[in-house]
Amino acid sequence: MAKTKKKSGQLGLRMGLSDERIPKLFGLLLIFIAIYLTVAFVSYLFTWKIDQDRVLRFSWKLLSEDAASVDNWLGRLGAFLSNFFIYFCFGLPSFILVYFIGRLGLNRLRRAPIRPMANLFVKLMLFTIGAAVLLSFAFGSLTDFPLGGGVGDYLVSHLSGVLGGFGVILLLLLLLGLYLIFEARIDFNGSPLQIRNDVVDHFSEMLRFRGKPRPSASSVRTAPAAPPESKLSAGASRPEGGPTRVLAPGDRSDFEIEGPRTLSEQGVEQVRGDQMEMPLESVGDLTLVSHDPLAVGKDNLTVADGDEGIDTSLAVTEENQNHTEPYDPTLDLPSYESPHLQLLVEFDGGKQEVDRAELEANKDQIIETLLNYKIEITKIRATIGPTVTLYEIVPAPGVRISKIKNLEDDIALSLAALGIRIIAPIPGRGTIGIEVPNKNPQMVSMREVLESEKFRNAKMDLPLALGKTIKNEVLIADLAKMPHLLVAGATGQGKSVGINSIIMSLLYKKHPSQVKLVMIDPKKVELFPYAKLESHFLAFLPGQTEPITTETTKVIHILNSLCIEMDQRYDLLKKAAARNIKEYNEKFVARRLNPEKGHKFLPFIVLIIDEFADLIMTAGKEVEMPIARLAQLSRAVGIHLVIATQRPSVNIITGVIKANFPARIAYKVTAKVDSRTILDAGGADQLIGRGDMLLSNGGDVVRLQGAFVDTPEVEEVINFIGNQRGYVEPYLLPEYNTDEEMAGSGALSYADLDDMFEDAARLIITQQHGSTSMVQRRLKLGYNRAGRIMDQMEQLGIVGPAQGSKPREVLVYDEMELTRFIDDLRNRG
Numbered sequence: 001m002a003k004t005k006k007k008s009g010q011l012g013l014r015m016g017l018s019d020e021r022i023p024k025l026f027g028l029l030l031i032f033i034a035i036y037l038t039v040a041f042v043s044y045l046f047t048w049k050i051d052q053d054r055v056l057r058f059s060w061k062l063l064s065e066d067a068a069s070v071d072n073w074l075g076r077l078g079a080f081l082s083n084f085f086i087y088f089c090f091g092l093p094s095f096i097l098v099y100f101i102g103r104l105g106l107n108r109l110r111r112a113p114i115r116p117m118a119n120l121f122v123k124l125m126l127f128t129i130g131a132a133v134l135l136s137f138a139f140g141s142l143t144d145f146p147l148g149g150g151v152g153d154y155l156v157s158h159l160s161g162v163l164g165g166f167g168v169i170l171l172l173l174l175l176l177g178l179y180l181i182f183e184a185r186i187d188f189n190g191s192p193l194q195i196r197n198d199v200v201d202h203f204s205e206m207l208r209f210r211g212k213p214r215p216s217a218s219s220v221r222t223a224p225a226a227p228p229e230s231k232l233s234a235g236a237s238r239p240e241g242g243p244t245r246v247l248a249p250g251d252r253s254d255f256e257i258e259g260p261r262t263l264s265e266q267g268v269e270q271v272r273g274d275q276m277e278m279p280l281e282s283v284g285d286l287t288l289v290s291h292d293p294l295a296v297g298k299d300n301l302t303v304a305d306g307d308e309g310i311d312t313s314l315a316v317t318e319e320n321q322n323h324t325e326p327y328d329p330t331l332d333l334p335s336y337e338s339p340h341l342q343l344l345v346e347f348d349g350g351k352q353e354v355d356r357a358e359l360e361a362n363k364d365q366i367i368e369t370l371l372n373y374k375i376e377i378t379k380i381r382a383t384i385g386p387t388v389t390l391y392e393i394v395p396a397p398g399v400r401i402s403k404i405k406n407l408e409d410d411i412a413l414s415l416a417a418l419g420i421r422i423i424a425p426i427p428g429r430g431t432i433g434i435e436v437p438n439k440n441p442q443m444v445s446m447r448e449v450l451e452s453e454k455f456r457n458a459k460m461d462l463p464l465a466l467g468k469t470i471k472n473e474v475l476i477a478d479l480a481k482m483p484h485l486l487v488a489g490a491t492g493q494g495k496s497v498g499i500n501s502i503i504m505s506l507l508y509k510k511h512p513s514q515v516k517l518v519m520i521d522p523k524k525v526e527l528f529p530y531a532k533l534e535s536h537f538l539a540f541l542p543g544q545t546e547p548i549t550t551e552t553t554k555v556i557h558i559l560n561s562l563c564i565e566m567d568q569r570y571d572l573l574k575k576a577a578a579r580n581i582k583e584y585n586e587k588f589v590a591r592r593l594n595p596e597k598g599h600k601f602l603p604f605i606v607l608i609i610d611e612f613a614d615l616i617m618t619a620g621k622e623v624e625m626p627i628a629r630l631a632q633l634s635r636a637v638g639i640h641l642v643i644a645t646q647r648p649s650v651n652i653i654t655g656v657i658k659a660n661f662p663a664r665i666a667y668k669v670t671a672k673v674d675s676r677t678i679l680d681a682g683g684a685d686q687l688i689g690r691g692d693m694l695l696s697n698g699g700d701v702v703r704l705q706g707a708f709v710d711t712p713e714v715e716e717v718i719n720f721i722g723n724q725r726g727y728v729e730p731y732l733l734p735e736y737n738t739d740e741e742m743a744g745s746g747a748l749s750y751a752d753l754d755d756m757f758e759d760a761a762r763l764i765i766t767q768q769h770g771s772t773s774m775v776q777r778r779l780k781l782g783y784n785r786a787g788r789i790m791d792q793m794e795q796l797g798i799v800g801p802a803q804g805s806k807p808r809e810v811l812v813y814d815e816m817e818l819t820r821f822i823d824d825l826r827n828r829g
């Protein structure tokens, strides 16, 4: 019993000081007072003469004097209060104060910011006094009614004594002029009619309650009202010409809210947003295309240039006549089944609600803050994203965006919430964006982005489902076009989850024959579960026991091996007269390239380095240089890099790395300088963590909520793939031996080579015929010398081992490769 009592007390009556119902109660009380005073004042207009004697005689004792009856509709209190305000204080302008009390009541009821009310109070007080003086001065002598009240009469009698009657008029005009210049900021350049309209607009705006704007005289005349949809629509920019209404805190008319989720205004209003249009032109998969589109030759690539000895007829001549069907690389592993979505957890994120009161409060705070900096705005629109809401505002004409940009830090400080980011201007829009975190952020699950139509229909080479934009649009980026990705952010902000979501996207979309992953994980803990994919999706060095590379020396091997792979792929492309991997594979699929001549279907290779800071710290240039070389050149041959670090400092993300990674993802960082290091711009320091990120691609910055995939889900997917039959032979990268290893194993140096070595090698390669007798004959060498040269070629991997009477296999395809080979040897000394 006692328990029940306590419970009902908690639910119904107990209110702490921070209880949100207190301001509402206060608001209601003020509204009641305003209504009471209005009725009392109106009654005073009719009953003042009858009541005044009694009120003046009894003064405040009137309230307790039962015998004294009054005619005021609201009794003795009504008579007393109305006499006090109208007779003793401000006369008719007392109604202005009642208006203020009513508006304050509404403000409290809606729990809007209180500060603008103080501003309004000062203005209205000045007006009340000014109007009282004006009424007393102009009409005081015409009637007994206290038009300007005691204050008006007192000031007029004193002022006219000092300034004279005409002086009082001039003083009033001066005060009005000062107000119009400093507060209303009327532009006196316009026609008298326009000035009048602006003044009318200003005052009607100031006195307006929240709600639909009253059509002002000028707006009716100058422009037909725009349909609601056109207000700040996607392409809206700053209004041109015509008087514009500046918003004040509490205005709701020009506040558009857009979002896919159900909004609730404290249980009163339910709004469901429509499917959204794209907000920022820069958002979307297609615009993530690299700003540096591949142009062979432009990238200093030595391919597809007729002058360099390409036999363009080769592809035709080599047509494989035995097959009429196109080549299908997936048939190498025909039973392979892509992972299904049920392996991932289905989060029920769609039902989360955003409180409309939260939106209104943020909006009012923004308007108020900007007004404090004398920045007026005419429209505001909220777009609710998964974790943040974007308030897109249109500044009033004449407000320079640079001013807002300069005040960015101050404004962010005034708004004071964690994670405010200001985008001034939103590129291509002329509007300003202010992103404010939602109180209840919504998780974006990996499953929902992979399930999305956009991902399922994506026809990209390497589609990455990164997350959702502020518009709740799934963002799919093509790594092949980025063409490399740098991922950075402080520890614990979502980087590892992000890397997993990148890998998951590829595993869900691609067949093992189409993409190979080279994984480097110096921390040893992040990527190790993927080792299970070694005979499906991984590529590594021959003889490597662990398919995921963790040791720095091995990393150097892998990177250099990838450089060799890149060179070999360029050679293949060149032989096939293909400009890039796509063209090459198309030719191969169309069976226009002969596998017996070394041609093969080329899978994309994605190199993933989770934490390259340690590598750069320990190996420096040895790591940085091959990464830079790959990043510069590997795009055309389908090798792409994703490198991540939690140490976004300039000695890790060096100029060389940055120059070659136009696409970057920044998770939350602790300092603005880190954000600059990653993105060349601030902003990442304002993120809120947990997968909140900025994606920058050559200048465009898009804020995303990263897709979340948990470790158990990742393991499920890995097991699903890993338990299937894989390739008999994993995808092996070319061997790479460092100088020391070569020297240690007694490898040849350039000085050891026979003087005729180069000529002999060139001959063998141009003829693609590894015969010692041919070298002997054509170069006029003795048998022993020719044999020694042949052995040297074998040692260097130019020809295969002797095969009895048959010529040796030639392992180098063309002279260019040979030149590079010999140059390398010469450089090593």
Ligand SMILES: Nc1ncnc2c1ncn2[C@@H]1O[C@H](COP(=O)(O)OP(=O)(O)OP(=O)(O)O)[C@@H](O)[C@H]1O
Residues within 6 Å of the ligand: 443, 444, 489, 490, 491, 492, 493, 494, 495, 496, 497, 498, 646, 690, 691, 692, 705, 706, 707, 708, 709
């Ligand atoms: N996209 C996301 N959505 C929701 N929560 C996330 C998301 N990404 C990360 N988180 C939360 O943040 C935590 C840390 O993420 P994560 O491990 O990816 O950070 P990290 O930057 O890789 O940290 P470290 O550098 O220490 O490995 C996760 O355990 C998860 O709770």
